[in-house]
Amino acid sequence: MTTPAIPHSAVITDEIIRGSLVAITDEMKTNLMRTAYNPIIYEALDYTVGLFDANGDTVSIGLGLPMFIKGLSETVKAKIAHWGLDGIRPGDVLLTNDAYVTGSHLNHIVLTVPVFHGGRVVAFASSMAHWIDIGGVLGGRTTDIYSEGLQIPFCKVVKDGVEDQEILGFIEMNVRRPELAFGDYRAQIAAIRTGQRRLSALLDRYGLDTVASSIERMYAHSEALARAAVAQVPDGTYSAETLMDDDGITDAPIPIKVTVTVEGDRMIVDLSEISPQVAGYFNSGAAAGRSASQVAFKCLTTPLQMPINEGAFRALEVVLPPGRVVSAERPAAMQWWMTIPVTVVETIFKALATAMPEQVHAAHHADLNIAHLSGIDPQGRFFQDLVNIPGGGWGAGRHADGMAATVCINDGDTHNTPVEANEARLPILVETYRLRNDSGGAGRHRGGLGVEMTTRVLCTSRFSAGIERTRSAPWGLDGGRAALPNEVRYSVDGEDVVPSTGKIDATMLAPGDYISIRSGGGGGYGHPFDRLVEAVARDVVEGYVSTAVAFDVYGVAVDARGVVDHEQTRRLRAQNREVTA
């Protein structure tokens, strides 16, 4: 159906097309989420869909996973480079999970279809989704990519409309749960075909020239908004350094150093001094290092502007030489790719804390706090799953307390799994899922609370964990205090274990053994003595803060019912503000 040119001025057409592109990527997102076969997709939303122009640049992206803001575009570009636009035909579906292209781990399967108009490729629809298993070592330590599962090079899994059964056969023989893998594969294909169909209809309705020039103006528009925001930041060079616990192989902390330069309306994030790639599986590819910079940039400049597209990042330059822990090269181990970039984002925030005090919040728990379980359930069926994504505290800002129990920065709309759903699916019994009192950093604005989730296994189970930031606690800002960091405890054959790290190699648990994940809180903002006495008293009544912390850290003498001793409080708060901590 073709209609005559719409006689609107460009600014109106642009807004109509913008709304339609957002609606298309939203629909692709819903379609994939609602039919996926594993909770990492349908609850954790570890997937991303998008529309891309013929260069592979992002037109609109439906996240999913904010950390994949760059990975999808880079993978589409790599596919274009591999086949050339001439080598891609209407009935093709392009596949890869090359970790060094996506920047992430092998579980991320990227499928892409071309959108043809007038006999040539004008765009692409693509989806990335995390498959629950891609083969490789089960719950163990890996030190290279070869032990992490099946690597799928660029290939056409559907060629001219014909599905390649030999490729699917390779996959089927190499993954532990092929029925789940192929369920997710079908959901991914349906989502990108939806995008392909809807974008074609939009091109038919408005014509390629109109849509293409609207997209170009959308890029320019997003760029202008971002540049206007950067121009508000004082010029200068800002740096910060943070430490990750270790790489799971050696005990040495991993330094994360970033330098941010602001010059007029552009920003340069320099990651050259970040740690080299490590022996353990905490590496990620260059797409991840650039994504981390882009996530930070988006948060600080145009957080609510949609769609996220190529133009939004034109004011950002990322300096990232190869061989760093976020630009790792083959054969670096990549399984836990998502961990370090969270702290990279936070460290960029930390660097800019004084330059952008209205935007930057104190640090947060900064990890997914993931533990894995696998085994044979009492019905004799193999199971393999996350224990849950429990959430943790968010950092306080200049104007507000931090939220309790939310997912870390790179994981946006990720949900936890309901206890009722988890117990119906896995042989576990959850004992408690509660806020961790006193875990939020003290401050004029208090950091959000972390949580404690304690789970007992009901049958012999293999347990592993890759929890980070158990040593470097979420920091406060402007005199605000640090929060409690992440922590894990468990038992083996009834004996309590208090590990010195959050990285637990595959460990067999007996029925009745527990896993207790305690996530960190968010850092505080401003000096705790400046917090309103009534706010401290209310926190005590609600149980977020103990009377002891109220007394020692906030300088408020208050009983459990919230009754304040004002005289004593005045004396406490008259002390030297630097000695209380």
Added chain:
Amino acid sequence: MYVAVDIGGTFTDIAVHDPDSGRVSFHKVLSHRADLVGAVLQGLDSCDAATDSIDLLVHGSTVAINALLERDGATTALVTTAGFRDVYEVGRINRPESFNLAFRKHRPLVPRSRILEVTERLRHDGTVHTPLDEAEAREAARRLRDLGAEAVGVVFLHSYADPTHEQRMAEILRDECGPEVFVTTSSELSREYREFERTSTTAANAYVGPRVSGYLTDLQRRLDQRGFRGELMLMQSNGGLYDVETASRQCIQMVESGPAGGVRGTIEVSRQLGLDRTIYFDMGGTTAKTCVVRDGQADLSSQYFVGTYAEGLPVRVPVLDITEIGTGGGSLAWLDEANGLHVGPRSAGADPGPACYGGGGTLPTVTDAHVVLGHLSPTRFLDGRMALDVDAAHRAIREHIAAPLGLDVPTAAQGILAIANAAMANAVRAVTTERGLDPRDFTLVAAGGAGPMHVVDVAVELGIGRVLVPHAPGTFSALGMLTADLRRDYVRTHFVRFDDADLEALEGLFRELEKTGRADVGDGAGTACIRSADLRYVGQEHSVTVPVAGPLDSPQALAALKATFDEVHAQRFGHQAPDEPVELVSLRVSAIGHRAPLRITSLAKGPGPLDQFVIERRPAALGTDTELRDVEVADRALMGPGAAVKGPALVEEAGSCLCLPEGALAICDDAGNLLVEVEVL
């Protein structure tokens, strides 16, 4: 006499049906928010039905939703399973605004200090892991009494599988706290898994419970004083009616009664006109709503958010599957820092309102665009009760949109409407193409004050060739309520793979739900129970509701159900997996007490000559026109059966106006509905 009273934010709408004469009349009075019962009585006074002659009074009330939105409910407490006190505050941990560092998630209705834990625990299959500790339960009840709780919700883990512990806890609460405390359990509201959503539902029911039940008692008493001897029924979010006694306990079921009335009205006009596929399209002051009706039924959705998805409170009760977007007559048109033009979701609201209302508003709205383009008469708006300030509308659009963009004012106004229409067309796509339906197979039904002004342009955008503007679109929800059936919906989570299914147990569960249904809506000849099941492929989380045709008493019946599921999955999502195992998640039964359809007589008037209903010609720009030219203006009240108006033209009625661009033809039918044929390219 049958009467429906629908209280809205600004107006109370009344529909009266006299079964002897077959006449239906509509009335509109201003709502008094301070005295909602008074508003109902005043509404009854405004129409010609004597209170003692009313056989059935159907009421749609905003009392529940207002209490939630304004945070003006009872001092509420919760009792939870030990270890899970914080489920309500933790929620689902997601941040839908992923890049917004200042994002705030839902704000609970109950503070943590009024959430107490009691030792007890079920497993997912309903077996008892830890029995209810009665002494602790009693102690918790006493503490809540001392804390001054006016309402208490009880939510225990896995109570969907067995409500015994919750029911016992409720007994203890009633025993210790007395009858003046409102007590509710999660299992009486929802028997579906997902503890946060059930907790939020229970908390919301408790929070509004004392207010709603008090309101209903007061209403019944004051009606009785006026000699009311008929039956009082309440409109629910599922599009059906329930009685006062149930409504006083399950208050949260009425939370979306207004839109449900509109969908119910669509079902009714679709029935009258023999249309089997229609789309309800309602546009009011702040939002637009849309919902698909097929073969006399609208789908249900099992979740609703009070507020938005991002920060709203989930309520898990059966709600008609209505999609709502922030585009209404009051939506503001605005430019961002880089001169991008946007419409909504910010709204001028009722105060100050659109610039043309003269209430102090200076920012341009969708309504101002209509005024600039000549769609609304400055002197006859709301039957002449409100004069429109045309200059103010021009000024607002010129200063804030047209001048900065270098456009003329009508082009800017037309752009504002085009953007609003495109957004609403996307909302209609969300309920059709996204579910495997083609909107071109449907008739678009316009309701609400702004619906008729946009409906034809939205139809053109979607390629829809047929539009229906029902008689009295501004009181359409009241008509829907008048014709609603009694209805209760029951859901029971019961996880089982088809390979492992015990057919007798499933059939037994269905029968149990049907028995409850017949007890609740009455076991008369008009009662029907409709079965369906939520199914998914093993491994999936989200399920699809599939109709269950007959008894599930044989492996063949189960296989047929699985085949239906494969088909529905393919239609809705574009793929299926017939070789994969299927799992049952929940069983559903809708018990419907059908009322005899209203016999509504035709309009008396015959088709008059054109000049009898064309009252003037005035300049207006319709469709994609940016230049105003003289068009015919018809008065809908003067149009009789057979009267036809050809676009470009306007058809005016109190508070609204049907915009007919060139190529559209509106014809009045015997019942006073306007059927519009739209030229589709």
